[in-house]
Amino acid sequence: MGTRVSYPSEVKLKAVEMRLAGVPVKEVMKELNIRNRTQLKTWMRWYKNGEMHRFEQPVGKQYSYGKGPEYENETVKLEEENRYLKQQIEVLKKYSELERKWYQK
Structure with a gap:
């Protein structure tokens, strides 16, 4: 089992913007050094659901950090x-x- 990687919110938003622009998943992962394609899918889901506050949350705290939107x-x-x-x-x-x-x- 690997260690957890914490990506800055700027990287997360850049990855989402690239995907929305039609850049292939592999290219986004290579350019931004993202390890797992599932992570990119999760960020896309957050973006589509309007859960922008989640981009600021630390690793492993998505469900308890701040107890919801500010x-x-x-x-x-x-x-x-x-x-x-x-x-x-x-x-x-x-x-x-x-x-x-x-x-x-």
């Missing part, structure tokens, strides 16, 4: 929480509607 102020944090809770309510409404249809049959 917010500019309390208002932005509350707006995000409100949006999330509204989505949860919508899911529950859809489920209850489906459940009602199942029991009608």
Whole structure:
């Protein structure tokens, strides 16, 4: 088992930009000295999911470092929480509607 490598956030973002520009995976890995193609796939997934805060996190701390995204102020944090809770309510409404249809049959 090898040692963990910590890539600077600039390297991660450069790799994502190169991939979005259509540069082949092997070429990106060679130019930026990235050891594993799975790492590049992970960075691409983070970028596509909008999880930009993960690029700044140290190795092995992706799930505990900072406990999520940093917010500019309390208002932005509350707006995000409100949006999330509204989505949860919508899911529950859809489920209850489906459940009602199942029991009608």
